[in-house]
Amino acid sequence: MEDGKGSRGHLVLVPYPSQGHINPMLQFSKRLVSKGLKATLATTVFIFNSMKPEPSPLVGLDTISDGHDGGGFSEAESIHTYLARLAAAGSKTLSDLIVKYRSTDHPVDCIVYDSILPWALDVAKEFGLVGAPFFTQACAVDYIYYLVHHGHLKVPVESLPVCVPGLPPLELRDMPSFIYVAGSYPAYFELVLHQFLNTEKADWVLINTFYELEAEVVDTMSKLCPVTTIGPTVPSMYLDKRVENDFEYGLNLFTLDKSTLITNWLRSKPPSSVVYVSFGSISSLDHQQMEELAWGLKQGGFHFLWVVRASEEDKVPKHILKLEADVEADYDEKSKKGLIVNWCPQLEVLSNEAIGCFFTHCGWNSTMEALSVGVPMVGMPQWTDQTMDAKLIQDVWEVGVRVRVDDDGVVRRREIEGCIREVMDSERGKEMRRNAKKWKALGREAMSEGGSSDKNIDAFVSYIKNSMA
Numbered sequence: 001m002e003d004g005k006g007s008r009g010h011l012v013l014v015p016y017p018s019q020g021h022i023n024p025m026l027q028f029s030k031r032l033v034s035k036g037l038k039a040t041l042a043t044t045v046f047i048f049n050s051m052k053p054e055p056s057p058l059v060g061l062d063t064i065s066d067g068h069d070g071g072g073f074s075e076a077e078s079i080h081t082y083l084a085r086l087a088a089a090g091s092k093t094l095s096d097l098i099v100k101y102r103s104t105d106h107p108v109d110c111i112v113y114d115s116i117l118p119w120a121l122d123v124a125k126e127f128g129l130v131g132a133p134f135f136t137q138a139c140a141v142d143y144i145y146y147l148v149h150h151g152h153l154k155v156p157v158e159s160l161p162v163c164v165p166g167l168p169p170l171e172l173r174d175m176p177s178f179i180y181v182a183g184s185y186p187a188y189f190e191l192v193l194h195q196f197l198n199t200e201k202a203d204w205v206l207i208n209t210f211y212e213l214e215a216e217v218v219d220t221m222s223k224l225c226p227v228t229t230i231g232p233t234v235p236s237m238y239l240d241k242r243v244e245n246d247f248e249y250g251l252n253l254f255t256l257d258k259s260t261l262i263t264n265w266l267r268s269k270p271p272s273s274v275v276y277v278s279f280g281s282i283s284s285l286d287h288q289q290m291e292e293l294a295w296g297l298k299q300g301g302f303h304f305l306w307v308v309r310a311s312e313e314d315k316v317p318k319h320i321l322k323l324e325a326d327v328e329a330d331y332d333e334k335s336k337k338g339l340i341v342n343w344c345p346q347l348e349v350l351s352n353e354a355i356g357c358f359f360t361h362c363g364w365n366s367t368m369e370a371l372s373v374g375v376p377m378v379g380m381p382q383w384t385d386q387t388m389d390a391k392l393i394q395d396v397w398e399v400g401v402r403v404r405v406d407d408d409g410v411v412r413r414r415e416i417e418g419c420i421r422e423v424m425d426s427e428r429g430k431e432m433r434r435n436a437k438k439w440k441a442l443g444r445e446a447m448s449e450g451g452s453s454d455k456n457i458d459a460f461v462s463y464i465k466n467s468m469a
């Protein structure tokens with residue numbers, strides 16, 4: 001690959017500092033490099049120091065500051081103060097980064113920034129660079145936020161159902177949680193609405209979805225704000241296999257068990273017999289909900305692999321699972337029904353033939369990963385876009401079911417058990433599995449040569465190369 005002075009466009013990609021935002025932007029970086037550009041992922045100093053990433057042969061790594069270099073988000077007084085400092089320190093240090101690269105062989109040509117960091121576009125434009133927000137959530141979710149931001153949809157919602165092209169009529173519980181629970185997390189609600197603060201100045205608006213998955217809403221939104229679909233951004237090995245050595249994301253904010261524990265445990269289980277349970281990198285269940293989940297898994301009677309982050313581990317009701325599961329169990333104990341781990345290589349797990357369904361919080365990456373490997377889901381959304389993703393999973397793509405929450409806000413064990421049984425062991429479940437395989441094929445096609453996302457990425461790459469001329 002040519003690497004001389006000015007011979008490749010250089011993009012700096014700036015994700016929001018969390019696992020679910022870093023993963024897709026890192027993957028997009030690799031894709032751009034495979035198409036002849038140079039990409040540098042700029043995480044915060046705190047994330048960089050805590051991940052201790054190994055240098056990647058593909059993507060350069062660098063840092064900006066969120067104003068909390070020692071402890072990141074946990075150090076901040078509130079969400080509001082964190083976001084304000086991230087914007088101030090982030091703008092300053094992103095400018096410094098651009099200036100630093102100016103005196104190298106690779107001056108920066110373009111900033112691709114997480115759409116929830118709109119200040120990065122102001123920085124890009126100050127330096128006369130190409131600027132492109134990268135939306136890490138479903139187009140349907142982004143469209144709802146667009147409507148609210150521009151006053152086309154009033155919050156609290158006055159008239160139900162809400163209609164979005166390509167989606168069945170939406171009730172309140174199908175909307176993103178900031179709308180569903182009016183007034184919740186005001187700082188985050190402002191953050192998602194402000195994604196559209198300055199998009200008219202952006203050169204491209206990139207979205208991590210694929211056209212076939214959300215065609216009608218992509219077309220509708222594009223009439224108001226032209227969007228470019230570039231997903232799914234899962235490692236190429238699970239899609240078109242064209243990006244060399246792209247087997248995994250490679251940057252984990254949590255300690256990954258590198259031993260063969262999980263794969264050996266899965267290998268000892270029959271095909272489609274295991275329920276994989278994970279609530280992503282942020283969501284946290286309370287004690288009562290953990291207990292209901294444990295009972296639901298136990299009563300379901302299927303094998304289960306449950307990710308419980310180290311910070312949540314004290315909530316695992318070991319007395320319920322005593323005879324059924326071990327925490328970090330020895331894989332030799334094949335008779336055990338369950339295995340609980342702190343963090344796993346999720347895509348590798350999902351693509352293992354032993355997995356029968358994914359019991360998920362419906363984070364967008366988790367959803368895209370399950371679609372990409374063709375695994376049906378039980379959705380138990382917690383907040384933000386997850387409620388709407390669950391609607392899409394159940395009623396649009398028909399690849400899963402969504403649990404019902406009772407009047408006390410708890411998902412009961414019988415509900416959990418029933419939903420798992422439905423996906424694992426019913427005629428409807430078989431249909432979901434067939435649908436999941438269909439989406440898997442379409443996702444792969446989108447990223448393969450000449451597919452919808454591939455063509456879009458090629459157009460973006462050409463634009464960057466031409467803008468350097």
Ligand code: UDP
Nearest residue numbers: 020280281282307343344346363364365366
């Ligand atoms: N993930 C992982 N190992 C785990 C659990 C999650 O690698 O044990 C990854 C998962 O593959 C996904 C990301 O963490 O890429 C979570 O992103 P998502 O959008 O699903 O949820 P969030 O963490 O943002 O709520």
